Amino acid sequence: MITDRYLVGTRLRLRRAARPDGGGCELKLTQKVPADRPGAVQGLTTNTYLSPAEYDLLALLPAAVLSKTRFSVPPLGVDVFGGPLQGLVLAEAEFTSDEEALAFVPPEECMAEVTDDARFTGGRLVGTSRQELMTWLAEYGIRPDAPQ
Template identity: 80%
Template sequence: MIDKAGGVQGQTVHEGKYARVERERRFLLAEAPAPSAATVTRMITDRYLVGTRLRLRRAERSDGGCELKLTQKVPVALPGAVQGLITNTYLSSAEYDLLASLPAAVLSKARFSLPPFGVDVFEGPLKGLVLAEAEFTTDGEAQSFVPPPECVAEVTDDARFTGGRLVETSRPDLLQWLAEYGLHPTTS
């Protein structure tokens, strides 16, 4: 059941016919990884459609390929790796272009695949934020995961470090949040 704020009610989240349970843990890193260490690199532009729980994503791979998709995330208000329900729809260029004409807040980042992590290095007012995410199939996998030492702090339960919140974040706010975790990126 969905509540008025757009989240999932109750203590458990179950996969549906079209939506899957999203399990991920997020960690702050002090610096971006070396691009040569990544198995795949993508430049991602996320458009958070105003007044919705929808995200329009354009992910351009270093090999010239491009993935276009519309995602709905229905969050759950529980601590831990279960973030809620996620549904993805893959789009044609024409479908993407039509949806991209809608009002949206835009977030840009480079994503480096460094299994088990996807490491996001943000641009614009979020420059200096390096966020590693690991996704899991089961609750047990998520709970037993031991992060490597380069993970400065876990921010899985800190809603400030979700895309929907980051897209609205000012540079001064970001710097304050990072300082709370002992990180002080350059201000340039």
């Protein structure tokens, strides 16, 4: 389980991620700066790994909270959301170069490519209502609440 705290008024995210082996949690402060050009190119990401005391101190700051379960399906990290985002599953691939990112072909099971859609970033999803999410997905032809 991953719990992200998006610090209000910043581009900073405080993360607590349970290790899959049950060996505690990874605690980190992250800043993600999007790439200044469209497409599947890498932005700038800075991670600072924290002690429990450092995490607890930063967790006192005002934040919006988003929780998800992440599964590793190489080369993808697959996030499954609950709460108002119940049913949303996003897959993200990370690469070591822009060339790798541009050459990546998503698996055929992927229903939509949302790389260039800032609405599907954690910082936006954290404040998204179920109705907003359904509207966004409908723009991609996805209607998860429709009767099957």
